[in-house]
Amino acid sequence: MSTLSLTSAFTLLLKRDLVLAYRRRAELVNPVLFFVLVTAMFPLGIGNDAKLIQAVGPGVIWVAARLAALLSLDTMFRSDFDDGTLEQFMLSAHPISVLVLAKILAHWMITGLPLFIAAPLLAMMLNVPSDAIPTLMLTLVLGTPTLSLIGSVGVALTVGLRRGGVILSLLVLPLYVPVLIFATDAVKTSIVGIPTSAQISILAAMLIGSLVLAPLATAASLRISLS
Amino acid sequence: MGSPRYFYHVAGKMIPWFAISFLLTLIAGVYYGLFVAPPDYQQGESYRIMYIHVPAAWMSMFIYIVMAVAGVISLVWRIKITEITIISSASVGASFTFLALVTGSLWGKPMWGAWWVWDARLTSELLLLFLYLGIISLYSAIEDKRVAARAISILALVGVVNIPIIHYSVEWWNTLHQTSSVTITGKQAMPTSMLIPLLLMGISFKLYYGAVVLMRARAEVLERDRNTRWVRELVEGEIK
Numbered sequence: 411m412s413t414l415s416l417t418s419a420f421t422l423l424l425k426r427d428l429v430l431a432y433r434r435r436a437e438l439v440n441p442v443l444f445f446v447l448v449t450a451m452f453p454l455g456i457g458n459d460a461k462l463i464q465a466v467g468p469g470v471i472w473v474a475a476r477l478a479a480l481l482s483l484d485t486m487f488r489s490d491f492d493d494g495t496l497e498q499f500m501l502s503a504h505p506i507s508v509l510v511l512a513k514i515l516a517h518w519m520i521t522g523l524p525l526f527i528a529a530p531l532l533a534m535m536l537n538v539p540s541d542a543i544p545t546l547m548l549t550l551v552l553g554t555p556t557l558s559l560i561g562s563v564g565v566a567l568t569v570g571l572r573r574g575g576v577i578l579s580l581l582v583l584p585l586y587v588p589v590l591i592f593a594t595d596a597v598k599t600s601i602v603g604i605p606t607s608a609q610i611s612i613l614a615a616m617l618i619g620s621l622v623l624a625p626l627a628t629a630a631s632l633r634i635s636l637s
Numbered sequence: 638m639g640s641p642r643y644f645y646h647v648a649g650k651m652i653p654w655f656a657i658s659f660l661l662t663l664i665a666g667v668y669y670g671l672f673v674a675p676p677d678y679q680q681g682e683s684y685r686i687m688y689i690h691v692p693a694a695w696m697s698m699f700i701y702i703v704m705a706v707a708g709v710i711s712l713v714w715r716i717k718i719t720e721i722t723i724i725s726s727a728s729v730g731a732s733f734t735f736l737a738l739v740t741g742s743l744w745g746k747p748m749w750g751a752w753w754v755w756d757a758r759l760t761s762e763l764l765l766l767f768l769y770l771g772i773i774s775l776y777s778a779i780e781d782k783r784v785a786a787r788a789i790s791i792l793a794l795v796g797v798v799n800i801p802i803i804h805y806s807v808e809w810w811n812t813l814h815q816t817s818s819v820t821i822t823g824k825q826a827m828p829t830s831m832l833i834p835l836l837l838m839g840i841s842f843k844l845y846y847g848a849v850v851l852m853r854a855r856a857e858v859l860e861r862d863r864n865t866r867w868v869r870e871l872v873e874g875e876i877k
Contacts, residue, residue: 563795567788571778580774581792584767587760588802627795630712634787 419504420512427516441482442524448474449532460537467536468546468597475525476586479554480579482521483561486513487569487632497636506632507625514562514625522554538601545600549593552613559624560585566631589616641858642867644718648851655848659841666837674831683747688834690740692842693733697765698800700730700846705797708790718854720786721861723793724776725853729846731769738762757806758814765803768796782861
C-alpha cells in the first residue's frame with residue numbers, strides 16, 4: 411500500500427474538486443446568478459424608496475447569500491455519493507474529517523468566493539454606504555465559510571435520501587440564524603458608525619468553533635448515511 | 638435495561654405511577670395557581686397564564702437536553718432504548734415548544750400590545766421548534782429506523798448550541814421579554830405564594846413528559862421488535 415501523507419491527500423482532494431468544478435464552468439455561475447437575482451427582487455418588491463432600501467440592504471444581501479449557499483449545498487457530496495467515491499473515502503487510511511474538510515473548503519471556494527466577489531457591487535446597488543462595505547465583506551469572509559461548514563453536516567445527513575432537499579433546508583436554516591443575526595447587526599452598526607469588533611469577534615468565534623467541530627460531525631453523519 | 642423486552646414491562650409498570658402523580662400535582666398546581674395565588678400588582682389576573690407558559694418553556698429546553706444526552710449515549714454505546722427515547726421525546730418536545738410560543742403570544746398581546754415581537758427569546762424558541770421539526774422529519778425520511786436514530790442523534794447534538802442561546806437570550810440581549818424570575822440560589826423575584834404553584838406545575842409537566850415518553854417508547858419498541866418472538870407471544874396472549 412502506498413503511503414500518501416495527510417497533507418498531500420488533502421491538497422489532492424482539494425485540487426480534484428476544483429478541477430471537477432472548473433470542467434463544469436456553467437454550473438459555477440449558478441449560485442452567483444441566484445444571489446444577484448434574489449437581491450434584485452427586493453428593490454422591485456418593496457419599491458423605489460432609497461432610504462428603505464438602504465435600511466434593508468445588509469439584511470437582504472445576507473439572506474440572499476444564505477439562500478444561495480443553501481441552494482448549492484446539495485452538490486457538496488451528491489456526485490461522490492452517486493458514483494461511490496464517498497465509500498472509497500471511508501476505506502481510506504486517513505481520518506475522514508480531514509478529507510471532508512478539503513471537500514468543504516473546495517465547495518466554499520466554488521460557491522462562497524463568487525458571492526463574496528459579487529457582494530460589493532450589490533451593496534452599491536442597495537445604497538449601502540461605502541464606509542460600511544469593508545465590514546460587509548469582513549462578515550461575508552467570516553460568515554460564508556461557517557455556512558458551508560454547518561451546512562456540510564446537514565448535507566451529510568440527507569445525502570442518502572431521495573427527496574433530501576426540503577429536509578435539508580429545514581435542518582440547516584435554523585442553524586444558519588446566529589450567523590445571519592450577528593453579520594447583519596455588524597453591518598447595520600457600521601452604517602451608524604459604531605465600532606463592530608464585538609460582532610466580528612463572535613462571527614470569528616463561530617467560524618473557529620464550526621471549523622473544529624463540523625468536520626467531525628459531518629464525518630460521523632457520512633458514516634451513518636453510507637451504512 | 639438495554640433489553641427492549643425488559644424495558645417494555647418495566648415501563649408498563651412505571652406509567653401509572655407517573656400518570657397518577659402527574660394528575661395530583663396538576664390538580665394541586667392548577668387550584669393553587671388559579672384560586673390561591675394572589676393577583677399580580679401590575680398584571681392583575683392575566684399573569685396566571687405563566688403557570689402554563691413557564692413550565693412549557695422549561696420543558697421545551699429540558700426535553701431537548703434529554704434528547705442530546707440520549708443522542709450521545711446512542712452514538713457511543715448503541716443502546717436501543719436511548720435511540721427510542723430520542724424520537725419518542727421529539728414530538729412531545731415540539732408540542733411543549735409550540736405551547737410555550739402560543740401561550741407567550743396570548744400573554745404578549747395584553748402586556749406588550751403585540752402577538753409577536755422579534756425578540757431574542759421568542760426567535761430562539763421558534764428556532765427550537767424548527768429543530769424539533771427537523772429531527773422528526775429527518776427520522777421519518779430514513780427508512781432504516783436504527784440508521785435514522787443515529788442520524789437524529791447527531792442532529793440533536795449539533796442543535797444543542799441553541800439551548801444556551803435561548804437560556805441566556807434575555808440576559809445577553811436586553812429586549813422585550815423579561816428576565817428569569819426563578820433562580821435556584823439567591824433571592825426569588827416573586828412571593829412564595831406565586832412560586833409554589835409554578836413549581837408544582839413544573840413538576841407536573843415533567844411527570845406528564847415521563848408518562849407520555851414511556852407510552853410512546855413502548856409503542857416504538859413493539860413496532861421495531863414486531864418480528865421477534867416475545868412481541869408475538871405478547872400479542873397472541875392479548876388476543877386470547
